[in-house]
Amino acid sequence: xxxxxxxxxxxxxxxxxxxxxxxxxxxxxxxxxxxxxxxxxxxxxxxxxxxxxxxxxxxxxxxxxxxxxxxxxxxxxxxxxxxxxxxxxxxxxxxxxxxxxxxxxxxxxxxxxxxxxxxxxxxxxxxxxxxxxxxxxxxxxxxxxxxxxxxxxxxxxxxxxxxxxxxxxxxxxxxxxxxxxxxxxxxxxxxxxxxxxxxxxxxxxxxxxxxxxxxxxxxxxxxxxxxxxxxxxxxxxxxxxxxxxxxxxxxxxxxxxxxxxxxxxxx
Amino acid sequence: xxxxxxxxxxxxxxxxxxxxxxxxxxxxxxxxxxxxxxxxxxxxxxxxxxxxxxxxxxxxxxxxxxxxxxxxxxxxxxxxxxxxxxxxxxxxxxxxxxxxxxxxxxxxxxxxxxxxxxxxxxxxxxxxxxxxxxxxxxxxxxxxxxxxxxxxxxxxxxxxxxxxxxxxxxxxxxxxxxxxxxxxxxxxxxxxxxxxxxxxxxxxxxxxxxxxxxxxxxxxxxxxxxxxxxxxxxxxxxxxxxxxxxxxxxxxxxxxxxxxxxxxxxx
DNA sequence: TCGATCTCCTTACGCCCTACGGTATCGTCA
DNA sequence: TGACGATACCGTAGGGCGTAAGGAGATCGA
Numbered sequence: 172x173x174x175x176x177x178x179x180x181x182x183x184x185x186x187x188x189x190x191x192x193x194x195x196x197x198x199x200x201x202x203x204x205x206x207x208x209x210x211x212x213x214x215x216x217x218x219x220x221x222x223x224x225x226x227x228x229x230x231x232x233x234x235x236x237x238x239x240x241x242x243x244x245x246x247x248x249x250x251x252x253x254x255x256x257x258x259x260x261x262x263x264x265x266x267x268x269x270x271x272x273x274x275x276x277x278x279x280x281x282x283x284x285x286x287x288x289x290x291x292x293x294x295x296x297x298x299x300x301x302x303x304x305x306x307x308x309x310x311x312x313x314x315x316x317x318x319x320x321x322x323x324x325x326x327x328x329x330x331x332x333x334x335x336x337x338x339x340x341x342x343x344x345x346x347x348x349x350x351x352x353x354x355x356x357x358x359x360x361x362x363x364x365x366x367x368x369x370x371x372x373x374x375x376x377x378x379x380x381x382x383x384x385x386x387x388x389x390x391x392x393x394x395x396x397x398x399x400x401x402x403x404x405x406x407x408x409x410x411x412x413x414x415x416x417x418x419x420x421x422x423x424x425x426x427x428x429x430x431x432x433x434x435x436x437x438x
Numbered sequence: 439x440x441x442x443x444x445x446x447x448x449x450x451x452x453x454x455x456x457x458x459x460x461x462x463x464x465x466x467x468x469x470x471x472x473x474x475x476x477x478x479x480x481x482x483x484x485x486x487x488x489x490x491x492x493x494x495x496x497x498x499x500x501x502x503x504x505x506x507x508x509x510x511x512x513x514x515x516x517x518x519x520x521x522x523x524x525x526x527x528x529x530x531x532x533x534x535x536x537x538x539x540x541x542x543x544x545x546x547x548x549x550x551x552x553x554x555x556x557x558x559x560x561x562x563x564x565x566x567x568x569x570x571x572x573x574x575x576x577x578x579x580x581x582x583x584x585x586x587x588x589x590x591x592x593x594x595x596x597x598x599x600x601x602x603x604x605x606x607x608x609x610x611x612x613x614x615x616x617x618x619x620x621x622x623x624x625x626x627x628x629x630x631x632x633x634x635x636x637x638x639x640x641x642x643x644x645x646x647x648x649x650x651x652x653x654x655x656x657x658x659x660x661x662x663x664x665x666x667x668x669x670x671x672x673x674x675x676x677x678x679x680x681x682x683x684x685x686x687x688x689x690x691x692x693x694x695x696x697x698x699x700x701x702x703x704x705x
Numbered sequence: 706t707c708g709a710t711c712t713c714c715t716t717a718c719g720c721c722c723t724a725c726g727g728t729a730t731c732g733t734c735a
Numbered sequence: 736t737g738a739c740g741a742t743a744c745c746g747t748a749g750g751g752c753g754t755a756a757g758g759a760g761a762t763c764g765a
Contacts, residue, residue, distance in 0.1 A: 201741050389591065
């Protein structure tokens with residue numbers, strides 16, 4: 172459901188994201204000792220979202236339950252759910268590598284960046300549901316972008332082209348990851364495996380639209396060209412391999428395009 | 439929040455999608471005359487979702503209000519919200535052109551397809567929130583896919599490459615449209631214009647992270663290379679033009695890549 | 706005319722987020 | 736030492752949401 176990030180108080184979110192000033196002023200305020208910390212809440216919330224495999228499964232109640240407090244206790248530390256999501260979003264990006272692997276050509280650097288990012292999205296699919304329109308502007312996400320720019324710096328692109336390439340790459344990885352994650356989640360949530368689901372649909376389609384192959388000849392041909400299962404292969408594994416192949420092939424196409432663009436950018 | 443489509447009863451959804459059998463059996467059943475139709479409900483639901491610019495704004499209650507009935511009355515015609523979304527999703531795809539424009543080369547055909555699709559997503563941003571993992575498999579969406587395949591048939595790609603190219607193109611268009619739609623929606627929902635929002639964030643960033651430019655030199659340079667506003671241009675228009683340029687440039691990169699792949703596919 | 710059957714509504718349950726006001730706790734200063 | 740007042744935390748409640756259950760009324764075939 173495309174959650175809008177950055178919707179809460181900007182000052183609150185940004186302060187939480189970039190080193191908290193109040194954490195440094197040594198003086199403790201009067202009153203009872205805090206039983207929680209923002210860090211603990213964020214960690215718990217990430218764990219909840221990971222398990223639910225969806226931002227929709229994240230509720231203040233579930234987070235509070237995991238921490239052994241009431242949902243209202245969280246509001247002492249975090250202004251609201253929107254700001255919590257902002258911080259979760261950035262924090263989890265700290266997992267991604269940011270260092271350069273020296274001496275590699277830019278193609279393999281970008282490929283490594285893309286597959287790291289895709290794996291990351293599959294570990295934390297809820298990240299894909301945070302809107303990218305008004306970025307959270309946190310340090311860890313920024314580092315990921317910087318890593319891509321570093322990898323691409325070897326390709327020699329003009330600024331305009333570079334912007335387009337960056338967004339293409341992001342959209343490509345996010346799209347592929349989104350599809351893969353949603354497929355997994357659909358199987359988990361509904362309890363129906365992909366093959367069963369497709370089987371049911373295809374049977375129904377044959378009954379309800381017997382003229383399918385005539386109306387959509389190219390789609391039909393593309394679907395039937397799917398490589399058949401090797402005899403003893405687990406269908407789920409085969410599907411995984413198939414999508415990996417599509418990812419690699421799509422990325423290769425994109426990289427070819429970047430190379431061509433770099434050439435015409437006159438470098 | 440990535441809504442899972444195809445979650446309801448497959449038979450129900452598919453029957454609603456592919457010509458309703460019961461509509462043809464002439465015999466009216468006893469009981470009061472139906473005051474609504476599935477079509478009217480779907481139309482109202484699409485209007486609601488368009489206005490809310492988000493699938494989250496779509497509720498059975500809102501749809502019912504627009505039709506002047508109670509929310510429970512809808513359940514006579516539609517099994518549930520999931521199936522309603524399935525039907526909305528496919529129905530709205532009927533807007534898109536499906537005919538081929540004869541005599542054009544495949545590059546301009548694909549470009550036209552992509553920009554039509556992007557405009558469509560911007561008119562109906564909620565479509566982007568319906569999961570693509572278990573496709574609805576309705577006739578109108580299928581026609582859109584078939585149109586792309588027809589446009590690409592001139593490029594001479596092997597089946598494997600074709601699959602990768604199709605998914606790259608879809609992901610690219612969806613990603614670009616998603617960002618654009620969410621930017622618009624964020625401005626509408628929060629009442630804060632994009633420039634104001636960015637201004638606030640940048641100011642905060644300067645205060646909280648004065649070392650930003652040192653930590654992220656490439657990001658800083660890319661951001662500062664943005665073309666400045668022409669004196670009397672509306673900032674919103676300038677932003678629109680900027681994203682259009684990025685879209686066109688990204689698509690061009692992708693098409694270059696397709697061309698290269700077609701070459702190495704040996705056609 | 707008389708069921709049978711269908712449409713549509715009211716009610717209710719169980720989720721969600723969070724505003725508000727009350728209470729328990731503890732550092733600080735007189 | 737003792738009281739003050741800031742702070743942490745919770746209970747309640749209000750307004751969302753989807754939809755199960757069951758009842759009221761309309762309309763058909765027999």
